Amino acid sequence: MYKIWIVTSGEPVPSETERLHRTGMLSTLLAENGNIVTWWTTSFDHQLKQYLVEANLKVKMKHNLDLYYLHAKTPYFKNISWQRIKNHSEVANSFQKCAQSEEVPDIIVCSFPTIDLAYEAVYYGKKHNVPVVVDVRDLWPDIFLNIAPKFLRPLFKIPLHKMFSKTDFILQGATSITAVSQSYLNWGLKYAKRSGKNTDAVFPLCYNATELPKQSTTEKQLFKESLLLDTSKINIWFVGTFGKTYDLETVIKTAEKIKDNYPNIHFVLTGDGENYKQWKELAQKLPNVTFTGWIGREKLAYIGSIASIGLMAYAKGAPQGLPNKIFEYMSYGLPILSSLDTETKDLLEEENIGLTYKANDADDLIEKITSLIADPIELKEKGERARDLYMTKYDSEIIYNNFMQFLYKAIAQYKNEK
Template sequence: MKIWLVRDLEPLPTDLGAPRLMRAGMLARTLASRGHQTTWFTSTFNHYSKTHRVADDQWLRAGENLTIRVFRAPGYRHNISFRRILHNRCFAEAFRRYAAASEERPDVLVTDLPTTEAAKVVVAFGLRARIPTVVSIRDLWPDFFVDFLPPRVRPLARMAILPLDAQARFACRHATALVGISERYLAWGQAKGTGRTAAHDRVFPLTYRRLPPEALGETEAVLTKFGILPGKQVVAFVGSWGATYDLDYVLETCRLLLERDDILFVLAGDASSRPDLIEAFRALPNVVLPGWIDSYAIAALLGRATIGLLPYVSKAPQGLPNKVFEYMAYGTYQMATLGGEITGLYAETGIGRSMPGASPAAFAAAIETALADPETLHGRERRVVVFEERFDADKIYAKMVEHIVDVASGRVR
């Protein structure tokens, strides 16, 4: 089949270094590996490095059956900003113009929410061209947008997001199929699309593709470079330092555990947006800041870390974020400040503990308790088995590809 995948803001397999592919990247590769002619539409802007990959529209080859089309878009410095909305509009408009002018027609269109702009354009094009559409609900956007803006601009922001909400409702109402990363996310999309037929709607959770051991190379050299010495109990965080993460909370937790010289916090990710926190963390002898690290270094770190942190702010919209599956892939025990769906997953599988609303003191005490628990220390293999049996990327995306083909063919299973 000929499949168009429209998703901006994710790492590309053609990006420099060893990018960690996310949902669209893993789906694109799985589609291509199954023989489907896959075209991935994205932008010139790299969301993670906040730089432009290339200056103008280009075609990129990413292997057999996979072609990437990048459209020029302005980019932005802050993840939650009006300039990001402008960027999203520019990308959506670029795809609209391309699709309208193209003589080529795919068998099915696949896109994500967010962004609302692209989702509406893709679904509208599908309706006009009579092409089935699949919309994957990745975030509860734009419902949570206002909560992360300064109070003085919130009244204006509430008015500004009304068009975004209308776009989300249009996409959810008219898509041939909705795909949620969890039951909660699917229900949110179905509520937005009041009156839609749900026969093709499904849940396909986020997942992660773990690197094989033979690909890791000099793991010990990587750990030594980070300052991780034998005998240290490592508590890790790998992720962006964006607004949904409560890194101030982590800072206070680190301070409370200063006397535990056997515990080392390794907090990876691009922290350039939080210079105040960088200096505060660097002043602590129990903290290492390796900065942005590639997928090989992530594997080395998580394979060594006893605990992985998921420190979300109280208003964070995430239910079951990527980090759950990334940590689980390497058997790292998880400690989160989220409630909701993640609490149920932890209770069911025993792979972590959720403490929504806990003070830094209570969280620090819980870290000490977990590090003293033999199950935390020796249960890595069991946690990896949970991942392999339920959330392995190859299994999840194979099923998702089958569903996309069914939608394109008009079949319902």
């Protein structure tokens, strides 16, 4: 079939404990369908903040699929730091160097961000006459301006000039633009300075429910004991990165306020990140909050099976449209509580699978929680609708088969136009 490069920085690579994400699922599907796939990734694990390898290294993962680690000498331990910026630059330089010795592909799919790596992928495509699909997953560099008051943003933009200039080059130079939501695609097209066309598309983030490990009664009991969770309670579950765009402080304030009147409600907070220590200390005296830390897919599947509600706790103004978390919770059949005032809010309302609370407002979160749990039958029905919607529209097999066919058409159209 085709020789395809998938270029992504920061996504977990395959392991026994880590499930496949967007690039992993797409790469695997393409390889299984006879394509020769190279998945370009980084030597530094973004989640664990540690090196996987310490050199540029190409590894055979399975038939038709290679994993190419791009090394950066500079590690980083905070998501917002100069070390991370330097790391991204070094990864891009490694790609530029290593790509020269590889056979030219038929198409490149490059995640955006990171900016530096996407820039090198588009530059390579232009130089070698290869179509490049830029897959928009986050709104860099715009999100960096959000930390400043609006009246100061023009000044903040000055030191970010190079990032903005590269973003213009990337999106204006892309053959096609894909995105995880319509609002993200619209954002990309605005930078591209053009309207959409038939080689642009939206492919939501999704979750591979078929990979959920089946667990015996003994395994479930072991997980229950190790995680110290009470399955008789209403477990409200958050899973994600404890970073700047999330807001667990409001969740902890909510737990503090309801601990006496609603002793049957328990908050389970799963993940890790730069705010982990701060938020855990804030909740250390609360009996109705459990921090599980970063856990593997078996324990994730267990918590998903005993949770009552999936929580999407984002900070006010968070830009996420349809993040992966909504589909993960849907795959578990959980009704959803979200603070996103974006496409997620529209989906929850239109499909009647959850509620939206006001970001940074503990009282409103309490109101929405009590509203959800007031009718156990309706709560169960919301979860069932979420699961049905996931299986019929957002299952990974559906999404990534469509993505694969899209890439085939993009290759054919590019060849016809040349």
